[in-house]
Amino acid sequence: MNRAVPMRALCAALGFVASVALGAALIDDDPAPVRGDTGMGKPANWGAADQKTPRPPGPNRSDLKWFQELVDATPAGGTLKPAAGSYAGPVVVDRPIIIDGSNGVVIDGGGKGTVLVLEGGNSMLRDIRLTNSGDSHDSDDACVNVRKHNNTVENVTIDDCLFGIDLKLANDNLIRNNRISSKVRDLGTRGDGLRLWYSNNNRIERNRIIDSRDMVAWYSNDNTFLDNVGRRSRYSIHFMFAARNVVEGNRFYDNAVGVYVMYSGGGAIRNNVFSHATGATGMAIGFKEASDVTVEGNEIIYCGTGITSDISPFEPGSQLIIRNNRIAFNVVGMRFVSNREGHVIEGNSFEGNMTHVSVDGAAGATSNRWHGNYWDDYQGFDRDGDNVGDRPHEHYAYADQIWMDFPAARFFRNSPVMESLDFLERLAPFSTPVLILRDDKPIFRNPAKAKS
Template structure:
């Protein structure tokens, strides 16, 4: 019997809703469900007909009378929903309507980009608690500001729905999916409330939601986009900027991140306790600051990083205790690391990484390893290194001699992170030069590439 068949029969009597969520979350995490994405992995189980376990905090729709007076004179949108039969289509007249809204039957709502629903700055604006519905062309605004009630513009609690072409602003959370599978979230514009970064809500949040397609969305000035305990989802051609995490995966397996553009976020994609995820054809740029990182691994396994542009970031890829599962690897292939502070940063000496046919150009440091270790136990082959010193006498495009990266004075700041502040100081540069000119001891070999690419690939040339 699978976990999703067991859970509906379990009742957990706890004192608070918060404890209930934590308990069920731990239970879900204890089951490793190998699910996947079409054409990448085996398909995930179809949860669309599975009874929902009501583990999330119930959404209290604050009455119109208790919301901001600015919306009291507006027509309640709920009246239009109530008058629409199941399976029907609602095309409201252009204008502004009052929230809150609860849709608990399969219908189509099409605002054609001319309908606004204002929540009056309290509670959640719109709740979809149905399957096989379409919500399109609405402007949702004015949720509450409370994290304890997860105030959002739209909560999705159903399967096989389409949420598309919405404009979402002045809402704490944008689109919140819980136990909702096989939905399409497409072409939405999302912006959180104008708060400090850490207290904003998430733009798009998935919790125990499988096989959803998140496509063509524009998320600006939110906190994170997250996928927790959510398998088999596809994030395709989204744009995110001025947020903390572009996408934060945790206990979420078999997801695909493809052809997205993430600019000026603290972190691009972060994979925690994650397996079988593909990150390909994306652009990560300007992930700077003390924690700036384009792609990060924390105890992740069986990850593919392919054909990404990683430019102007503090750290390109950061790897911490990854790959975690025995016998798995992390494949980093065909990516371009350009003008980053550190292209690849290992927290410790760990094997299982394959770096193949990548481009390293203009980085202050190509590879760093913490804990007095090295990266030579990993596979490095066919990469382009802009500081390679060698020849290609037979014109086969491969350097005649291996590329070797040694640590000289670099070892100081690798072992003492606070010393990184002085990395490019004149004294450190002088020490590094003397170490290379007349080393007092053998330098540490960081990596060895037997077949370095000799010419910069044409697609990467300016």
Template sequence: MARWRSTLPALLLGAVSVVVLAQGVSDVVGQGETSGKLGATADLSTAPRVTIDRPKPTFMLHERHRRVHGLKPFQQLVDAAPAGSVLRPAPGTYAGPVVLKKSLTIEGDGKVIIDAGDKGTVFSLEAGKSTLRGLHLTGSGDNHDTDDACLDVRGHGNVLENLVIDNCLFGIDLKQSSDNIVRGNKVRSKPALLGVRGDGIRLWYSNNNLIEANLVTDSRDMVAWYSHRNIYRGNEGRRSRYSIHFMFANNNIVENNRFIDNAVGIYFMYMEGGGARNNLISHATGSTGMALGFKESSDIFIENNDIIYSAIGVGSDLSPFQPDTTIRFKGNRFAYNGVAVQLTSELGGNEFTDNIFEGNITDITQGGRGKGDRNKWLGNYFDSYQGFDKNKDGFGDTTHEHYAFADQIWMEIPAAGFFKTSPVLELLDFLERLAPFSSPELQLRDTKPRYNKPPRMAK
């Protein structure tokens, strides 16, 4: 009883606080209703940046590699340059790290090297409206906890151009940084196993950036997480894991890129809007090889891409996810893939028009039973089409239908995929087609297949 009496005043005070808080919220809501939608007049562009990542550690000179001992610190040049000026350092190699907190243009002309001696981050750009051009940044640390990088960006409206970035864990790392231009850079990670490399170019809560004409090789991924309305144009990615991995990132555009010899081409995860066009994605092979992947994503266009020599051309899981939305494949070429299109859900909503399917081991696998008519197929070219074009209108006289016969074995039992295209499965498939002892599963139905292989038709 004594304990109850001692806590009663605190409980009463808490109750009063709740009432007051509730009254305050009610007043705010009331104001919002009289002046428009709550928050409609907020200007988030002027909101202060919230720094929630770990501070960058500092290292003494003796902790850094001996190759940087005796080098002039580049920070001295930055500190001496007036804000808004152009800094043109003398050619040579300088010691990092560098922290830039004022607007500045630094022109290296490809003759300036900044080396952090294998510790920490090489260059931290914490200002806006700055330009870094023609620098060689190298020698970051290898600590994932502190995101050791060659270039750490924490500002808006910067231009990062013609940089050479190598021997770094993370390459170019943008966090809460928008309206930047990242163009013409060459990025390479530290020589390490694929899973423990850093990301070549990473966007985190960063919007409206242009990522253009960069070469990213031997890194882990290019990623855009919680980052919207960015454009990836004219880049080339080789020998990495994900060419680009989107997650909770809406309305991003990927166009005119070349992604070759990566485990995964472009992966759309929890994404809405945007899409990919005019890209080449080739040789996404291995046990996880996939040119285009979708996970619970919606309202995306895929146009005029070359998707070739990959284990899986399109791998889609629960996509489109939002009701009454579609994922639209138009004018693409799926050639020489193991499985051109793999749909693992029964939701439907995928539209395939004017695409080319040639040389694939399997054109389509559809999850579920009897769900092959929930997606739209129209005007596609299949080299496996077995009809005729008697009226010479360019379209087949009969519907193209794809059924799974013996293929159903490896589709339902993944381990059996090892025997795909083996003589025994080919014989079993032949016998199934002659005299089915089980009902084959419809995978797709195109009511107007093209008879002649067309040129690209997407605009």
């Protein structure tokens, strides 16, 4: 007799009930109104990313002095330090100059197009406030558009702009210590706080990006993201077709997703804090067809899922190294969308997660290397005092097979019924449990220390 038949029947029944319950919950009796025309007029035509930016024809606000006139009067290599006050945009900087707004300078875009474009390269923009860009996603209305190389954008306050800082075909720039927020919109209709597009070797450090949509790096290689703070956004950082980028020492709170690496290879995610990435798709770190990335020394706490791996590592012979991280108090500590080999999981601390490791389809992840991790549910001793468990740690899926095999049943995960089923399965299994992982040298004492 096949003992898996009762379990599959139970899985199917619970999956059907969960689908009905979730479908009813998702019915919206009061949909949001459709947004109409903002009435802001047509945005400025900045040209394609690889074309020279034309000089704007005039200011967007007639009641303010046009900042472009001050830029035009500043020679190459000069410093522009205007008097305190508000000035009108848009502005194109087409020569290497320093713009110092430390006297209390504000450039107002008038609600149309992009506020300021760094077109010439080798320029510096510092200690200034930029505000009130246009509202068009078609023209990528932003506060700062960086089009050339070797620029510095530092100590700039950016608010009420659709996109914050937008780098296009721009290399070797320094984006440091800026405060960036988007327009007040629903999450999906905001602009990106910081975007890199075909831009390499840039350094993004000590910025605060709050209430934007995403920070993205697409087709952009060898960039460094250091000591930034991201809050209340969708993706803290989203890499796509981007190689050898480094994310280090950042703090990401209350975002839907922390760092997502898609179709990319190389690089490292290390010594960051990820917290409260919650919601239906909440995760701290995610991989989609990614290869040769090291995840090391991070604190991943209070998230829907700590680390998700989907068809990764992708390239033959490549690896994902998950080392010395604290993965704690998440719903799922580490999730494998498929049982794919090439993961090296060692020296991590798994503690307080509802489920430490799950594999979709109720499969196992035994083809990966699990070594020297701390497990708070380890059932064993350390009789010789070497801080290594006397027996391997094995993690089985019992009733968890239901929601791993039928995602709709996750609605009932950790419910009294599921907990009772899990207890009965462990006491007297009526289906064969699935071995999820086997750690041959589990650490006996928890080595992790909180970073914040």
